[in-house]
Amino acid sequence: DGGITQSPKYLFRKEGQNVTLSCEQNLNHDAMYWYRQDPGQGLRLIYYSQIVNDFQKGDIAEGYSVSREKKESFPLTVTSAQKNPTAFYLCASNPTGSSGNTIYFGEGSWLTVV
Amino acid sequence: QKEVEQNSGPLSVPEGAIASLNCTYSDRGSQSFFWYRQYSGKSPELIMFIYSNGDKEDGRFTAQLNKASQYVSLLIRDSQPSDSATYLCAVRTGNQFYFGTGTSLTVIP
Numbered sequence: 001d002g003g004i005t006q007s008p009k010y011l012f013r014k015e016g017q018n019v020t021l022s023c024e025q026n027l028n029h030d031a032m033y034w035y036r037q038d039p040g041q042g043l044r045l046i047y048y049s050q051i052v053n054d055f056q057k058g059d060i061a062e063g064y065s066v067s068r069e070k071k072e073s074f075p076l077t078v079t080s081a082q083k084n085p086t087a088f089y090l091c092a093s094n095p096t097g098s099s100g101n102t103i104y105f106g107e108g109s110w111l112t113v114v
Numbered sequence: 115q116k117e118v119e120q121n122s123g124p125l126s127v128p129e130g131a132i133a134s135l136n137c138t139y140s141d142r143g144s145q146s147f148f149w150y151r152q153y154s155g156k157s158p159e160l161i162m163f164i165y166s167n168g169d170k171e172d173g174r175f176t177a178q179l180n181k182a183s184q185y186v187s188l189l190i191r192d193s194q195p196s197d198s199a200t201y202l203c204a205v206r207t208g209n210q211f212y213f214g215t216g217t218s219l220t221v222i223p
Contacts, residue, residue: 031209042118042202042215043158050209090157096209102148103204103211105157 003027004106006091012114013078013085021076021109023091031094032074033103036060036087043090049074050096078111086113117141118205120214128222133190135217137203140184146206147179147186151199152216158202161188193221 004025013019025032031050035043045058049068063082068074078085091106117140127133135149146165150158164170164177164186176189186205190197200216 033211035213040122040215043213045210045212048210092211094209094211102146102160102163102206104160108157 004091004093004104006089006106006109008109009107010110010112012112014114016080018077018079019111021078021089021091021111023074023076023106025072025074025091025093025106027093027095027104028071029093029104030071030096032068033092033094034058034064034066034074034076035090035092037090037108038087046076084113085111087111118203118212118214120201120203120217122215122217124218124220126220126222127193129193129195131193131221133193133197133219133221135188135190135201135203135219137186137188137214138184139186139203139205139212141205141207141212142181142184144205144207147177148204148206148211149175149177149186149188150202150204150213151197152202153199161201190219193219195221195223197221 007022033048034046047066049055065077089109092103094103120137148163149161152158162172164179170177174191178187198220202216203214205212
């Protein structure tokens with residue numbers, strides 16, 4: 001089945017650790033996005049990528065890094081520089097092109113600092 | 115700064131009533147508008163999108179867009195308890211999507 005797969009679903013991070021969240025899509029979408037959602041809050045854009053080997057910072061990129069070596073993969077690393085990483089992380093993709101095309105989400109990853 | 119604003123609620127309606135959800139946006143260059151439903155602990159799922167002024171209906175859902183007023187709304191007719199969720203308004207500007215903080219809806223049986 002086509003879709004966006006995020007892993008792991010739940011992740012615990014110790015202080016000072018880097019962790020990487022995986023996002024894979026088989027929809028052949030060009031654009032991919034990472035959002036962060038805090039309890040009771042909306043979605044805030046961390047990074048996005050329109051094409052392979054290119055990506056741009058979103059509104060809250062500090063403390064995060066990404067790569068886009070393959071069209072179907074867009075992993076997010078939460079570095080130790082991110083001081084408050086506990087949140088729900090959502091990966092999304094979009095085929096670009098027509099303005100009617102929307103953004104589709106994976107099931108999300110919960111990250112907790114312990 | 116591009117902003118999408120929604121009344122956070124909570125909004126409570128009795129089963130079978132019409133629920134009305136509203137959203138305003140600040141960027142007149144925004145092209146497309148979307149409504150997502152998000153159940154607690156789950157990812158958002160698309161309900162419908164609209165990009166022309168007027169109404170668009172899909173089953174029990176109607177989206178309304180007024181670009182002059184920079185206003186988008188979602189009507190849910192014959193509300194069901196399963197409609198209880200947070201509804202996110204999203205706006206597309208260029209290749210970026212901006213989300214409101216969501217409106218929490220509770221449908222009371």
